[in-house]
Amino acid sequence: MLFKLAWRNLWRNRSRTLITMASVFFAVLLAIFTMSLQKGVWDNLTKNVVSFYSGYVQIHLNGYWNEQILDNSFAFTDSLNQAILQQPHITAATPRLESFALASGGQITKGSMVAGIDPEKEHIVTALKNKLTRGSFLQLNDQTVLLAEGLAKKLQLDVHDTVVLLGQGYHGSTAAGKYSIKGLVKFASPEINETMVYLPLPEAQNLYSAPNMLTSVVISLDNPQNLNAVVGNLKKALGSRYEIMPWQEMMPEIEQLIKTKEGSAQIILAVLYLLVSFGIFGTLLMMTAERRYEFGMLMAIGMKRRRLAGVVFIESMLVTITGCMAAVLAGIPLVNYLHQHPIRFTGQMAKVYEDFGFEPVLPAMFSMEVILTQTAIVSFIALLLALYPLLHVYRLNETEAMKR
Amino acid sequence: MDTVIDAHNISKVYNPDTIPVHAVNNVHLHVERGEFTALVGPSGSGKTTLLNILGGLDHPTSGNVVINGTDITHLGSNKLIDFRLHNIGFVFQSFNLIPVLTARENVEFIMLLQNVPKKERDQRVVALLNEVGLSDKMDVRPAQLSGGQQQRVAVARALASKPQFILADEPTANLDSASAFNLLDIMAKLNREENMTFIFSTHDQRVIERARRVITLVDGSIASDTAQTKTD
Numbered sequence: 001m002l003f004k005l006a007w008r009n010l011w012r013n014r015s016r017t018l019i020t021m022a023s024v025f026f027a028v029l030l031a032i033f034t035m036s037l038q039k040g041v042w043d044n045l046t047k048n049v050v051s052f053y054s055g056y057v058q059i060h061l062n063g064y065w066n067e068q069i070l071d072n073s074f075a076f077t078d079s080l081n082q083a084i085l086q087q088p089h090i091t092a093a094t095p096r097l098e099s100f101a102l103a104s105g106g107q108i109t110k111g112s113m114v115a116g117i118d119p120e121k122e123h124i125v126t127a128l129k130n131k132l133t134r135g136s137f138l139q140l141n142d143q144t145v146l147l148a149e150g151l152a153k154k155l156q157l158d159v160h161d162t163v164v165l166l167g168q169g170y171h172g173s174t175a176a177g178k179y180s181i182k183g184l185v186k187f188a189s190p191e192i193n194e195t196m197v198y199l200p201l202p203e204a205q206n207l208y209s210a211p212n213m214l215t216s217v218v219i220s221l222d223n224p225q226n227l228n229a230v231v232g233n234l235k236k237a238l239g240s241r242y243e244i245m246p247w248q249e250m251m252p253e254i255e256q257l258i259k260t261k262e263g264s265a266q267i268i269l270a271v272l273y274l275l276v277s278f279g280i281f282g283t284l285l286m287m288t289a290e291r292r293y294e295f296g297m298l299m300a301i302g303m304k305r306r307r308l309a310g311v312v313f314i315e316s317m318l319v320t321i322t323g324c325m326a327a328v329l330a331g332i333p334l335v336n337y338l339h340q341h342p343i344r345f346t347g348q349m350a351k352v353y354e355d356f357g358f359e360p361v362l363p364a365m366f367s368m369e370v371i372l373t374q375t376a377i378v379s380f381i382a383l384l385l386a387l388y389p390l391l392h393v394y395r396l397n398e399t400e401a402m403k404r
Numbered sequence: 405m406d407t408v409i410d411a412h413n414i415s416k417v418y419n420p421d422t423i424p425v426h427a428v429n430n431v432h433l434h435v436e437r438g439e440f441t442a443l444v445g446p447s448g449s450g451k452t453t454l455l456n457i458l459g460g461l462d463h464p465t466s467g468n469v470v471i472n473g474t475d476i477t478h479l480g481s482n483k484l485i486d487f488r489l490h491n492i493g494f495v496f497q498s499f500n501l502i503p504v505l506t507a508r509e510n511v512e513f514i515m516l517l518q519n520v521p522k523k524e525r526d527q528r529v530v531a532l533l534n535e536v537g538l539s540d541k542m543d544v545r546p547a548q549l550s551g552g553q554q555q556r557v558a559v560a561r562a563l564a565s566k567p568q569f570i571l572a573d574e575p576t577a578n579l580d581s582a583s584a585f586n587l588l589d590i591m592a593k594l595n596r597e598e599n600m601t602f603i604f605s606t607h608d609q610r611v612i613e614r615a616r617r618v619i620t621l622v623d624g625s626i627a628s629d630t631a632q633t634k635t636d
Contacts, residue, residue: 001509001516008504297500300461302489302517302565305482398485399461 002307006314013290017319020283024323024382025330027276031374032331033364034272038265040339040365042258043224048358049254050247052189055094055125055218056227058250059084059234062243064215065250070099070170073213074242087233089226090219094121097204098215101167101175103147103197105155112151113195114165116204125220128185128198135159135183142200144182150193152184159183165197170210177207188358225367273381281385284316288389295393296401309390316386323382324375331371338364407472408569408601409435409458414467416453416624427453428464429624435569435603440595442615443605450624451605452573458603459492459571460484472568489517493562495572495604499554501546507533507557508542514564532560536590552583559590569601576608588614 010017050056064072076095084093097116102109119138123129128146129137138146145163147155157163161181169175179199187193205211221230227246234244248255298308342363345353350360411433418425428450435441443451456462457469460476468477476487488494501510508529515525533539536556546554555575562570572591576584588611594600604611612618613632620628 001513004509005502005504005513012504297496298502299485300459300488301494301500301514301561302485304485304489304517307517397481399456402461 002311003314006311006318009311010315010318013287016283016287016290020280020287020319021323021326023276023279023283024320024378025327027272027279027381028324028327028375028378029331029334030272030276031269031378032327032335032371034265034269035370035374036335036364036366037338037362038262039367039370040342040363042262043365044359044361044363045258046224046247046254049251051126052187053126053192054247054250056221056224056247057219057230057234058245059217059219059238060215060243060245062241065243065245068098068215070097070168070208070210070213070215073097073170073210073215075212076214076217080238083237084217084219084234087230087237089222089230091222092121092124092220094118094125094218094220095201095214096122096216096218097201097208097210097213099167099175099208101165101197103151103155104164104166105152105157105161108155110151110154111195112165112197114167114197114199114204114207116199116201116208118201119198122198122218125218131185131187133184133186135181138182138198138200140200140202142182143179143203144200145179146183146185146198147181148193148196149184149186150190151195151197152181154194157181163197165207167208169208170213173209175208177203179203273377276378277381277385280382281388284385284388288392292392292396292401295396296398299396299398300402305394305396309393312389312393313386316383316389320379320382320386324379327378328371328375335364335371336366339366406437407434408437408439409433409603410470411458412467412470414454414457414464414469416450416457416462417465420465426624428457431467431624431626433458433619433626435601437568437601438595438599439601439603439617440592440615441601441603441617441619442612443603443619443621444607444612445621445627447607449621451621453624454621455571455573455603455605459494460488489514489565491568493565493567493570495555495558495562495570495575497574497577499546499551499558499578501554501557501561503546506543506545507538507549507560510546510557511560511564514561518565528564532563533557535563535594536560537586550583551579552586555579555583555587556590559587559594563594563600569603572602572604574606575604576606576611581610584608584610 061072061074081093084090095118099114101112101114103112118140119128133149138144147157147163152158155163159181162178163181164178165176167175187196199207205213219230221227231244231246238244295308299305342361345360353360411431414428414431415426416428418427431454443454445451453462457464460479464477468475471491474487476484479487502513505513511529511532512525515528533542536559538553538556541549541553546557549557576587579587591602592614595602606612616632618630618632619626
């Protein structure tokens with residue numbers, strides 16, 4: 001009967017109930033939408049940044065990151081390759097041999113970063129082929145190079161010109177080679193655009209006298225959310241001879257930037273929660289004032305405060321649960337749609353994004369964790385606010401309440 | 405005779421520290437089981453305050469009220485609620501039925517609060533609504549009932565808890581003559597046949613004429629307390 005009473009009470013003032021439900025509904029929907037969009041944007045930013053060059057995870061010989069020299073390279077064996085690829089959530093692993101060299105074109109010389117790569121595997125991880133602006137892409141058995149556009153411009157070189165590379169090879173040997181430029185690639189990051197030289201891996205190992213040696217293996221994931229699990233698994237599988245570095249350790253400044261932005265996003269969300277709280281509290285305040293006489297009368301005829309509070313609480317629960325469920329049902333297709341069809345920038349904003357090498361989109365992250373967390377937070381706020389009418393019931397003087 | 409209410413020297417003073425208003429002054433009242441008593445007096449004479457004190461809805465400033473052997477004067481709020489539930493039936497001027505419940509559910513509600521078993525509740529609801537002549541309106545909500553019918557449901561609800569007595573504050577004030585007479589007939593019948601004690605405040609001369617005892621309050625004090633032989 002108490003449940004029946006609570007349910008019927010809800011529909012006694014249909015408008016008030018619908019307004020309260022709508023407050024909860026829009027609060028949850030807005031929180032889900034905001035958080036999914038924010039998480040999607042950070043995820044996309046990370047994806048863009050790691051796909052410049054670093055990848056999500058890199059494997060090096062222990063100590064390489066602090067002293068990036070060829071003597072800290074390691075042999076890439078089939079068993080190592082298998083051990084990496086056997087781990088769950090890893091979709092690709094691309095080997096690299098990286099070192100510095102002086103790049104020279106005619107009279108001009110400039111320091112450069114030489115990366116020996118497996119062109120096809122590299123494309124999977126960093127979409128290198130898409131960055132090609134002139135010429136053609138490398139093949140694994142080529143003896144040619146890809147030059148970053150900025151570097152080519154500094155050296156005044158173009159496709160089919162020759163670039164000379166001079167550096168120090170493995171164990172102090174001299175590394176010197178001259179290569180035809182097969183293509184030019186463009187990077188949004190000026191730092192990368194003015195330094196990169198790509199060689200096929202066998203040719204780089206030949207140049208640096210480091211046969212079958214690598215400085216890093218770059219890992220690609222099925223889902224960035226599995227990053228920590230993959231790092232943990234690789235550490236267990238490969239042991240202490242190797243250092244397993246997630247992108248946050250390789251680019252702490254990007255992680256810091258995201259954390260700062262997330263902090264400000266949390267403030268915006270807190271303001272949203274506050275506005276929502278006032279909305280819900282307003283309707284509860286109105287409801288409590290309207291029903292003061294009724295509460296007094298029920299206590300006068302013998303309804304204990306505990307039972308009356310129970311009915312009021314059931315009413316609040318029903319409103320909150322209905323509002324939340326409706327919001328989740330509306331939120332799932334909305335977020336999924338924005339995940340599949342991200343909001344696309346146009347005009348100047350799109351150009352700014354494209355100039356940075358980013359896709360001009362605002363994607364939403366579709367995650368049940370985000371949806372359920374936001375639902376739980378707003379439900380908790382609503383139920384916390386529902387304590388007000390309960391408190392009112394516990395403090396009510398029935399005789400005073402029944403004075404019109 | 406069996407004493408239901410024994411009120412000793414009760415006074416109620418509002419705003420005692422500023423401008424004191426003496427709503428009830430040194431009232432002694434003794435009510436026996438089976439009385440059909442009217443509390444009369446002009447507006448502001450203290451009828452409602454006295455009824456509230458007798459019904460455990462308000463505390464007297466001084467004096468004490470003993471109901472069926474229990475001194476309720478110093479009972480805490482929660483104990484008073486429980487005491488009212490099991491000992492006192494209320495009929496209000498504006499009916500005060502629960503609008504979202506049917507006549508049957510309104511009457512059953514009190515027994516539900518008393519944790520009466522379902523079977524017993526069902527039987528008693530039917531009996532009570534029959535008694536007040538509303539067996540054909542059991543599943544109708546208050547808004548679809550006339551004022552007189554609503555007040556009859558309120559009487560059935562007041563009886564549902566098997567109280568020691570029923571307090572009715574101006575029960576006929578919102579009713580037309582026919583409904584008022586009908587309600588009084590029902591109350592008188594319950595008083596006569598079931599020995600139910602009724603105490604009601606009223607301005608209505610027709611109601612006063614039906615009472616067997618008339619207590620007149622003036623300025624919070626009992627001005628007269630007379631027995632009437634002519635009843636229903």
